[in-house]
Amino acid sequence: MTVATKSLLSNCADCPIRHRAVCARCEADELAQLEEIKYYRSFEAGQTIVWSNDRMDFVASVVSGVATLTQTMEDGRTQMVGLLLPSDFVGRPGRKGAAYDIVATTDLIMCCFRKKPFEKMMIDTPHISHRLLEMTLDELDAAREWMLVLGRKTAREKIASLLNIVARRQPTFSPHGDVVFDLPLTREAMADYLGLTLETVSRQMSALRKAGIISLQGNRHVTVPDMARLMEAAGDDSDGGHLI
Amino acid sequence: MTVATKSLLSNCADCPIRHRAVCARCEADELAQLEEIKYYRSFEAGQTIVWSNDRMDFVASVVSGVATLTQTMEDGRTQMVGLLLPSDFVGRPGRKGAAYDIVATTDLIMCCFRKKPFEKMMIDTPHISHRLLEMTLDELDAAREWMLVLGRKTAREKIASLLNIVARRQPTFSPHGDVVFDLPLTREAMADYLGLTLETVSRQMSALRKAGIISLQGNRHVTVPDMARLMEAAGDDSDGGHLI
């Protein structure tokens, strides 16, 4: 981490995830309290942050980079159950151990809080626990959306659904014009997310490319010329009609 | 509903889900406040309680019976994303519409709260919002567990996993000796939960019966002579070694 980054990060007011993370609703004095108990940790791509069932004595927000939550069966089958992007929250207040393996898939910076003081703050600071409830409900919605993908979609629809989600979480996203981004996942990680094999992922990526729905520059860099066609390939209603 | 049931239900202190539902942590005075804004609704098996995207101006707890949350694609493929048993919470504070179809699969009684007053109470009553956070985190864990089932398990393991979950949520459950219960779902609903067809569900139920892992009396009534064998068939570690 450079000196400039370190100084940027030390101050919550300048934090890139200030308005989206678990601290989003905090007032200046509450932020000052959080600032007292926070510390940063950084990880390299590929590092395991926590192993499933290990004791985990902190909770954290992803500041930059991407991490994954995965579950593994005894025979080695693995399923990714969460994709953590900047501002997402990690860890469970009120429980000792980690329920999943947490792995950094890119270089990663996390803003950590020791669990005990954080739990104490949650009790006297409703702004934190309300924001955490809201974020947890959003994650639950995302998990249920993913259950539809895993249970009922074809391989091609699964790939298109994943590309759609990653595209929409880009900071520069706009639904019109080309959408360009880097996939934060290997083909194998995509397969683990989608309940497929990596060969099927590769074949379906090629199929979407041949159909002109995406174009690829290298393995990771994706261009989507028409988001509506991508959504159609994902089996989603192209007019994502929301009731607000 | 009989007169006896009605009288039983009108008093929170005697409520069968008093210690497990969203009100579990409430003090007597808080309970009295809840009592003011609550009302009961009952539904018959098969009735749809709310349609996806409909306005939903209440939240509720399941008092007795079973309901399901399902998502449907335009072409009719459906995936169940939640199974609501007594004490489970329904609805999302802070959002106008329902995200899923909610359907009663047995006769059902719900304890409802109008959304506005409930949201107001959540702000002044940390016991409620903390309990709701805890329940939502549990649901998120259950949803992620289910993602592993949907993404990576075989049809036989899926069926065994579902039986395992239903067996463990019986009020009379004990891990030793015969476990006996009624499935609250049709074969088709099981298929929607598991991302299978109803034919495959039927075949795998027969296979588990022929293997002696379960026995069936009629279509719905199940006896499990040995929970360890069922867990093994589900692909789960038979010593569910938990770190508390």
Next chain:
DNA sequence: TCATCTCATTGATCCAGATCAATCGGCTCG
């Protein structure tokens, strides 16, 4: 510059579960 490693692509074959179809058993209603 060439060996090695990792990640990805592509081909050939196989099989678990989907699909299509017939039958069964219990229930309700005329």
Next chain:
DNA sequence: CGAGCCGATTGATCTGGATCAATGAGATGA
């Protein structure tokens, strides 16, 4: 009682994605 219905079972066949296997394309480093 028999007709019709609904949920469930069982059989025959098909197919999407898994599996097994070979090859390619960048990156790293001796």
